[in-house]
Amino acid sequence: MTDLAGSYDVLVAGGGNAALCAAIAAREAGASVLLVEHAPRAFRGGNSRHTRNFRVMHAAPTATLTEAYAEDEYWDDLRRVTGGETDEALARLTIRSSAPALAWMAGRGVRFQPSLTGTLSLSRTNAFFLGGGKALLNAYYRVAERLGVVIRYDAEVRDVRLRDGVAESVEVESDGEITTLRTKAVVVAAGGFQANIEWLKQYWGAAADNFLIRGTPYAKGRVLRNLLDQGAMPVGDPTQCHAVAIDARAPKFDGGIVTRLDAIPFSIVVNRDARRFYDEGEDLWPKRYAIWGRLIAQQPSQIAYAITDAKALTLFMPSMYPAITAATIDELAGKLALDGAALGETLRTYNATVRPGRFNDKILDDCRTDGLAPAKSHWAQRIDTPPYIAYPLRPGITFTYLGVKVDDGARVVMRNGERAENLFAAGEIMAGNILGRGYLAGFGMTIGTVFGRIAGAEAAKHARH
Amino acid sequence: MRATDTVVEARRVMEICNACRYCEGYCAVFPAMELRREFSNADLSYLANLCHDCRGCSYACQYAPPHEFNLNLPRTFAELRAETYREYAWPGPLAALFRRNGVVVSLVVALALAVVLLLTTGLQKPSVIYGLHAGAGAFYAVIPLGLMIAVGLVTFGYALLALAVGYRRFWRDTAAELKHAAGWRAWRRALGDAAALRNLAGGGFGCNDRDESFSTTRRWLHHAIFYGFVSCFAATCVATVYHHVLGWIAPYPLLSVPVVLGMLGGMGLLIGTVGLLILKIVRDPAPGAREVLGADVALLVQLALVAATGLLLLALRDSAAMGALLAVHLGFVLALFLVLPYGKFVHGVYRLGALVHYAAETAPVRSGERVIE
Ligand SMILES: Cc1cc2nc3c(=O)[nH]c(=O)nc-3n(C[C@H](O)[C@H](O)[C@H](O)COP(=O)(O)OP(=O)(O)OC[C@H]3O[C@@H](n4cnc5c(N)ncnc54)[C@H](O)[C@@H]3O)c2cc1C
Ligand code: SF4
Ligand code: SF4
Numbered sequence: 108m109t110d111l112a113g114s115y116d117v118l119v120a121g122g123g124n125a126a127l128c129a130a131i132a133a134r135e136a137g138a139s140v141l142l143v144e145h146a147p148r149a150f151r152g153g154n155s156r157h158t159r160n161f162r163v164m165h166a167a168p169t170a171t172l173t174e175a176y177a178e179d180e181y182w183d184d185l186r187r188v189t190g191g192e193t194d195e196a197l198a199r200l201t202i203r204s205s206a207p208a209l210a211w212m213a214g215r216g217v218r219f220q221p222s223l224t225g226t227l228s229l230s231r232t233n234a235f236f237l238g239g240g241k242a243l244l245n246a247y248y249r250v251a252e253r254l255g256v257v258i259r260y261d262a263e264v265r266d267v268r269l270r271d272g273v274a275e276s277v278e279v280e281s282d283g284e285i286t287t288l289r290t291k292a293v294v295v296a297a298g299g300f301q302a303n304i305e306w307l308k309q310y311w312g313a314a315a316d317n318f319l320i321r322g323t324p325y326a327k328g329r330v331l332r333n334l335l336d337q338g339a340m341p342v343g344d345p346t347q348c349h350a351v352a353i354d355a356r357a358p359k360f361d362g363g364i365v366t367r368l369d370a371i372p373f374s375i376v377v378n379r380d381a382r383r384f385y386d387e388g389e390d391l392w393p394k395r396y397a398i399w400g401r402l403i404a405q406q407p408s409q410i411a412y413a414i415t416d417a418k419a420l421t422l423f424m425p426s427m428y429p430a431i432t433a434a435t436i437d438e439l440a441g442k443l444a445l446d447g448a449a450l451g452e453t454l455r456t457y458n459a460t461v462r463p464g465r466f467n468d469k470i471l472d473d474c475r476t477d478g479l480a481p482a483k484s485h486w487a488q489r490i491d492t493p494p495y496i497a498y499p500l501r502p503g504i505t506f507t508y509l510g511v512k513v514d515d516g517a518r519v520v521m522r523n524g525e526r527a528e529n530l531f532a533a534g535e536i537m538a539g540n541i542l543g544r545g546y547l548a549g550f551g552m553t554i555g556t557v558f559g560r561i562a563g564a565e566a567a568k569h570a571r572h
Numbered sequence: 573m574r575a576t577d578t579v580v581e582a583r584r585v586m587e588i589c590n591a592c593r594y595c596e597g598y599c600a601v602f603p604a605m606e607l608r609r610e611f612s613n614a615d616l617s618y619l620a621n622l623c624h625d626c627r628g629c630s631y632a633c634q635y636a637p638p639h640e641f642n643l644n645l646p647r648t649f650a651e652l653r654a655e656t657y658r659e660y661a662w663p664g665p666l667a668a669l670f671r672r673n674g675v676v677v678s679l680v681v682a683l684a685l686a687v688v689l690l691l692t693t694g695l696q697k698p699s700v701i702y703g704l705h706a707g708a709g710a711f712y713a714v715i716p717l718g719l720m721i722a723v724g725l726v727t728f729g730y731a732l733l734a735l736a737v738g739y740r741r742f743w744r745d746t747a748a749e750l751k752h753a754a755g756w757r758a759w760r761r762a763l764g765d766a767a768a769l770r771n772l773a774g775g776g777f778g779c780n781d782r783d784e785s786f787s788t789t790r791r792w793l794h795h796a797i798f799y800g801f802v803s804c805f806a807a808t809c810v811a812t813v814y815h816h817v818l819g820w821i822a823p824y825p826l827l828s829v830p831v832v833l834g835m836l837g838g839m840g841l842l843i844g845t846v847g848l849l850i851l852k853i854v855r856d857p858a859p860g861a862r863e864v865l866g867a868d869v870a871l872l873v874q875l876a877l878v879a880a881t882g883l884l885l886l887a888l889r890d891s892a893a894m895g896a897l898l899a900v901h902l903g904f905v906l907a908l909f910l911v912l913p914y915g916k917f918v919h920g921v922y923r924l925g926a927l928v929h930y931a932a933e934t935a936p937v938r939s940g941e942r943v944i945e
Contacts, residue, residue: 149636149637149638149639150638150639156634157634159594218775218777218786220596220597220775221597235597236594237597237598237632237775237777238594238595238597238598238628238629238631238632238775239592239594239595239632239634240594240634241631241632241633241634242628242631242632245631245632245784249784249785358640361634361639361640363592363634363635364591364592364594365588365591365592365635365641366591367591420609421609424591425587425590425591425609426591427587427588427591427592429587
């Protein structure tokens with residue numbers, strides 16, 4: 108077991124992408140580094156272990172990316188999804204730094220999939236990790252170990268004691284023992300607080316009990332709360348989280364990507380009372396998938412059912428759970444414990460309002476309902492071909508937006524506007540600076556990588572002076 | 573229809589992987605999987621034999637145990653492969669030999685060795701066995717050429733026949749619904765993939781031989797065995813031509829084609845098999861299937877013994893030990909031929925079938941659909 112009593116220049120709180128990037132960068136800059144990860148080794152890596160790509164600016168095609176993705180286009184994309192809730196200077200810094208990050212990562216053992224051609228692929232904007240986020244983390248942990256970063260699993264950072272903007276000591280609990288450590292600099296990279304149901308209840312009430320957390324159960328926000336309580340400046344909407352519709356049969360935590368369900372545009376979605384509540388065909392799915400978590404969270408008992416028929420079965424990516432099937436709507440209602448008469452009525456009304464059109468799942472087609480409230484604007488087809496199929500849905504929480512404010516050196520900024528001297532933040536815990544709301548595919552890992560590197564380098568610089 | 577626990581588990585695993593697809597860059601299994609939404613028993617047989625057991629997907633998997641999804645694709649597929657070897661074995665009743673294969677192989681080796689030694693000592697005078705032989709026909713003074721050829725042809729011929737029937741059974745089962753016939757293009761690509769062991773390359777960066785780190789050791793060791801085997805086979809063929817066409821009688825000089833080929837082949841086999849045996853001992857056991865270890869080790873040891881005795885025979889062919897060594901070497905060769913269709917060797921046959929299938933159903937470059945965040 109690693110000796111916590113040793114003295115280190117830099118302590119990194121967390122064990123995901125941002126933490127590893129920070130630890131490696133600090134160690135390469137000559138600092139001695141202790142990385143404290145709350146999870147046991149088998150579950151190391153936080154939400155990062157569930158990822159598969161990151162978004163990279165690039166001027167010309169590379170082995171892993173097609174065409175080009177310039178700074179301004181990247182910035183436009185970001186401004187659009189955040190509705191302006193971003194910090195342009197930090198955002199542009201992140202975007203620009205994403206380009207050299209690719210080589211930095213490759214130099215530390217991360218492998219990428221060759222770029223794929225094809226209409227649906229995101230090979231232009233996003234580089235895909237070979238084997239996904241866990242393979243990336245395996246590579247980083249190996250490099251960190253080889254460089255001499257000391258890694259401590261099963262250890263929770265409880266308190267980063269601040270006095271006048273200086274992190275004086277760090278309290279770590281491991282094996283029921285509490286140790287107080289003094290280090291010259293601290294990097295907090297402990298993720299969001301989405302796994303802290305009690306905290307989520309502050310904003311969502313009892314509904315939060317029915318949320319499923321897609322990633323690590325260790326993202327409880329303990330460090331975030333601790334820093335905010337000591338006067339760190341908050342950023343990002345505390346009440347919001349990124350939430351998608353996932354299969355209700357998914358586990359409470361760590362179900363990851365395979366529980367996501369993309370059947371909604373080709374279904375109708377009803378609530379516990381067998382009523383529809385939102386336009387399932389409002390826009391192309393990649394632009395809408397992230398609103399459905401919240402929509403379902405607002406329904407009674409936070410449950411919903413996507414219902415469709417045999418025609419739709421092959422239109423969406425399979426999820427790990429089989430469809431619930433039935434020969435009749437009544438039978439289906441029975442299997443879902445819904446009121447058969449109500450479901451029958453909802454379907455009859457829906458079917459009666461479906462206009463004829465030319466179905467095309469790749470574009471905003473002209474298959475829509477007429478006179479239905481709420482309408483289904485695209486991909487509306489009559490649901491009339493047995494077997495009928497259904498998937499139960501619950502809100503699946505990806506991450507929370509609340510974080511601590513940082514400057515362009517990843518230094519934590521206090522409420523009084525001063526910068527903490529030796530306290531740095533990276534990853535989800537500060538993502539709200541740049542991503543105040545909304546989401547861009549692959550941007551979470553970009554923020555973590557860029558700010559992890561900055562935080563590590565700056566922490567090492569501070570410690571060695 | 574088989575519905576063993578392993579088949580059920582393999583289906584569960586494929587359904588999870590198909591919703592995830594993070595590993596699609598590692599090997600052919602994932603692109604093949606992405607062509608399907610449902611996995612019949614035949615699909616699973618095909619996919620399991622397409623897996624080269626590089627273990628890349630095991631270390632990369634966020635659902636590996638102790639995660640509650642408890643996903644271990646390499647192990648599940650290794651167990652399923654073992655079942656398919658039994659399913660397609662010919663004749664059917666001999667499939668039982670795949671169970672406790674390590675023991676079966678050991679017994680066959682012991683028996684074959686005993687028979688050859690007993691026959692040699694029973695039929696030949698000690699002065700012949702332990703005498704010095706030199707010049708053309710030295711080997712055949714100890715064991716008559718006709719006998720050698722007859723036994724070799726019958727046993728090897730039988731092995732080839734049994735393997736071919738196995739291949740046909742596999743193909744009929746797994747490729748029944750193949751849309752395009754497997755033409756020469758598919759064969760060419762499959763043979764190329766097999767010759768390069770492309771799917772043991774972990775998407776180009778090596779496989780997880782021992783642990784989380786990538787390495788190409790296993791691939792090179794397997795190459796050593798495969799090309800060693802081919803080289804030994806070629807040596808035999810050349811020698812046959814020498815003997816029957818050119819009338820040159822063995823033993824051949826050290827720098828002759830058959831001896832050089834045999835020597836290189838033997839060394840390849842020896843290095844490869846010993847290397848793989850060592851890897852099996854030092855590697856992380858988690859992604860492996862314990863049930864198949866016996867058969868794996870049995871084949872490796874057999875090949876190592878054949879190679880070692882062959883090389884020793886070459887080194888000592890001018891000494892009095894030649895006669896006994898020849899008998900021992902041929903005993904090991906005989907045992908190898910006898911169990912060829914009922915041991916780990918069959919993996920090459922079915923894997924080739926799976927590669928042909930894969931080549932026929934996919935274009936060389938294709939793109940998968942991806943869920944992204
Ligand atoms: C299913 C899924 C798929 C995703 N796919 C992508 C994708 O493809 N691309 C992308 O860019 N983003 C993706 N994301 C978002 C992405 O996961 C995050 O943006 C990113 O991983 C954040 O990295 P991080 O290092 O800040 O946090 P995490 O990776 O969550 O790491 C936080 C770490 O801190 C540790 N920790 C927490 N509290 C403490 C404490 N008190 N003491 C010590 N350690 C502590 C945790 O154990 C964990 O190791 C996905 C998210 C999910 C859930
Ligand atoms: S990460 Fe796991 S579930 Fe996903 S494709 Fe790889 S082995 Fe399958
Ligand atoms: S070849 Fe390797 S990556 Fe592919 S399925 Fe087998 S173990 Fe997994």
